[in-house]
Amino acid sequence: MKKSNGATLIVTTILIVLIILWQMAAQANLINGQLLGSPIGIFHSAVIGVTKGQLLYDTWVTLVETLLGLVVGSGLGIGLGLVLWFYPRTSDIVEQFSILLNSIPKIALGPLIIIWFGSGMISKIWLAGISTFAVAMISACAAAQEVDKDLLNLFKSFKAQRMMIFKKLILPATIPWIFSILRINIGFALIGAVVGEFIASENGLGHAVFVAGSLFDLNSVWLGVVILTLMAAILTWVVQLIEERIVSWKVSQ
């Protein structure tokens, strides 16, 4: 993290400069503010959204859908992937299925899931969960199988039971992988939730963006995009914090 401080500064500066240029261009009518929006316009939308609209509530809804989908989908996927370590033969079969499952464009299941679970939050949690499940399972399964064979033999030479090997070797060895699965899945869960909101919903940032878009309110569309980006960034950061806590032996290297 320390190393990236310089890079963060440069990125922030470039972003600020771009935003200022954008605003100046919009004010000077060099670009069509109606079609492209402008930073101050976005800010106005944010103020109105918070004071008069339901921006905060929409953000909350999308956050909850994403988080629950991420935790349940990845959790089940990782759990199943790891448990499959006990059953190498079954794991081959299940892996074939999950590769198949993973090649389904999950978004295309959206209409089905909304018909089954309604237009409320439950269907979005399902979509977010399904978007993360297969990736989590395949990766966790692969991570468990890639544990150093010499370490496995060492444990066997100490006459360790399989459950002991799982607890003391497989689980700790795969924890760094589990966190990288979670980080990747934040994006997938967010896509699942937002696309679900596009298809049918009354609340959520996806819904807000969709409505604003159909009203040509581009500043509000931008606002939604910015909030979604921030949400993903903050979630990634939180996962990283948890990882640094748990995998302290690695961070201190």
Place this chain on the structure above:
Amino acid sequence: MENRLEVSHLSHAFIKANGEEIRIFQNLNFAVGAAEIVAIVGRSGAGKSTLFNLISGLLKPSAGKIALGAREDGSAGSIAYMLQKDLLLPWRTILENAVLGIELQRPVTTADRSRAKDMLARYGLESVANAYPHSLSGGMKQRVALTRTLLANPTVVLLDEPFSALDYETRLMLENDVISLTRSEGTSVILVTHDIDEAIAMSNRIVVLGGRPAKITREENIVLTVDGSSAERDAVTARGAPEFPQFHKTIWNALRASDVAHASA
């Protein structure tokens, strides 16, 4: 049985995917007594590591027997091993790594921990007991691995080229650690190596593997005169013993002879 380990009529073969049988060993016979160090040398590809896996029980032999002798009190003996890789778990502290072998058997007691600390202290590792492996040098890590191996209380320790990745000085120190261990604890050691110097300096007996499938082509008892009198050898004085060059020549010729025989076959 009096020996710690007896290998009798051991033969082993792998079956390749196409059904072809690759014979690795043919009729190996040797024994390891208490507090004895037996070195197994052979050219690369002679199946040294396969033999190691057979003795440690990770592989089942096609034919023959590997018998482990009981302890003095009659309870069953056990084997622990150590490889060139230290195989320390990066998420465990040095002390936690050291007690791993015990922990996989039963809950670790305070007595176990203090025994582990004593042993770490003997190898100069007490100050890093709570550190993680990544902060240690290669030699220190191998000493932790040795500590972990010994804390499991084995009657026979298998070493598969355990020091070959270390610098010369560290290597001599670890060789001494192992030699003195056989004296203090009466542990028996099987050393698998391709390094003739190391084999002569450390062992009481050298078993030479050669040919394909590998057979024992020579067995040589190593008796060294160090410091002229009855002084016990260590890794350095052994290399200065007057018999050392002769043993080196004998073992080298035995290895080469099996190579030549193999090449002409």
